[in-house]
Amino acid sequence: MTIRYPRPLRPGDTIGVTAPSAGVATPLHRRLLHAADVVRAKGYDVRLGETPTGEGIVSAPADVRAAELTTMLTDPAVRAVVPPWGGELATDLLGRLDWDALAADPTWLVGYSDVSTVQLPLTLRTGVATLHGQNLMDTPYDVPAGLLGWWEVASAAQEGEELVQRSPRRYRSSGWDDYENEPQVSTWTLDAAGSWLRLDGEDPAAPVDVQGRVIGGCLETVSLLAGTPYGDVARFAAEHAPEGLVVYLDILEWDAFAVGRALWAMRHAGWFDAANAVLVSRTHAPDGDGFTQHDAVRDALGDLGIPLLADVECGHVPPYLALVNGALARVQHGPEESAITQRLVP
Incomplete structure (x- = not known):
């Protein structure tokens, strides 16, 4: 078996925002919306799901979070899914996901922290590459010299290209x-x-x-x-x-x-x-x-x-x-x- 990579992002592609673990509390919604605007300024459309503004330990019941994540990862119009951040209990999604369906037309799943609870099994079980990098709430930060932003890696990801950090x-x-x-x-x-x-x-x-x-x-x-x-x-x-x-x-x-x-x-x-x-x-x-x-x-x-x-x-x-x-x-x-x-x- 070989590793399969989602296709590179292109201008006008849609970036999906869902919260498979924790949502963003009301006092921080302005940061969430600003981060989405920063992604738009980079040339992408943004589809904000229902879960990112969910309150509590998790953004929504597990079935709801699994369904929204699946919808975004399997929608051919969505070329990357970038949660706002991690959380605590993304592990409750693992038995609810159809891994073969998620791998059929690979989409970049981006993030770190509790997002890696889903990223790692996706790569281990299917051979589809995932991107451990900044979450959506980190995206407005200027990337220090020598490093790459998630959008740079996902858009420059031609087969065989060297990505140096x-x-x-x-x-x-x-x-x-x-x-x-x-x-x-x-x-x-x-x-x-x-x-x-x-x-x-x-x-x-x-x-x-x-x-x-x-x-x-x-x-x-x-x-x-x-x-x-x-x-x-x-x-x-x-x-x-x-x-x-x-x-x-x-x-x-x-x-x-x-x-x-x-x-x-x-x-x-x-x-x-x-x-x-x-x-x-x-x-x-x-x-x-x-x-x-x-x-x-x-x-x-x-x-x-x-x-x-x-x-x-x-x-x-x-x-x-x-x-x-x-x-x-x-x-x-x-x-x-x-x-x-x-x-x-x-």
């Missing part, structure tokens, strides 16, 4: 912008310096240069799919990735002990058997008592004999890489530069 080596040290009072904020506050770090026991300055198929998502959600039909990474690697894998993980809020347990569970389920490298996000999540987030990665994965890179821009700490699940990637890291080059090849 380089770490800006700056990040946001804390907090979030006030969307209620500043709904049009468009500049990230990247007030701290920091580069990727090697955690695999090799010389920290030793260069990394590896390749593999990209796969991953938000640790707090996708780790719970390990060992289920929706998180069979080992099967995906056997069917789609003879080159091996580049596994990336976004750590949101679990403390270091929980992260360590999750990584061990994923390891037991075969997530890293075909990995050529593991990328772990920069995180503001807490350490444990004498046990750091980096210790958790070293404890669970340190003896795999592959590069382990931490503080990568693949998590909830801005800014964000745009990573295509299923793409063939080359990861390079050294004292002067850290980069990932993705090619959208079958």
Whole structure:
């Protein structure tokens, strides 16, 4: 089997906005509408569903969310679906989705956080590429030099084209912008310096240069799919990735002990058997008592004999890489530069 990519976005295409997990509370609707206007300004039509303005832990009952997501992903006029953001309980959709129908005419499913709870199974089960990048509410931000916006990746995604991103080596040290009072904020506050770090026991300055198929998502959600039909990474690697894998993980809020347990569970389920490298996000999540987030990665994965890179821009700490699940990637890291080059090849 080979990886299948949705066709590139073209001017005038429709972008669907649905909320498979959490909706946007009323005080933040101005940000939601502004983000939709920003997408329109990029040359696309926007179809705003009923769920994005839903209140509560989830935007609507599971059947309603599943139906709206399915409608948008299977409508030939909709060429990308970009939820406003993640949430907590997208996992309740997994048994309600017709995966073959979603894969029949592939559409870009874009986002991160709890959106990856649906993205990962879509790629693992069907071989259809998905795009782990900014959510809709992040779209108004200027993309830092060296990175790509989701719309740039989805519109430039010609087969075989190289999509190169380089770490800006700056990040946001804390907090979030006030969307209620500043709904049009468009500049990230990247007030701290920091580069990727090697955690695999090799010389920290030793260069990394590896390749593999990209796969991953938000640790707090996708780790719970390990060992289920929706998180069979080992099967995906056997069917789609003879080159091996580049596994990336976004750590949101679990403390270091929980992260360590999750990584061990994923390891037991075969997530890293075909990995050529593991990328772990920069995180503001807490350490444990004498046990750091980096210790958790070293404890669970340190003896795999592959590069382990931490503080990568693949998590909830801005800014964000745009990573295509299923793409063939080359990861390079050294004292002067850290980069990932993705090619959208079958």
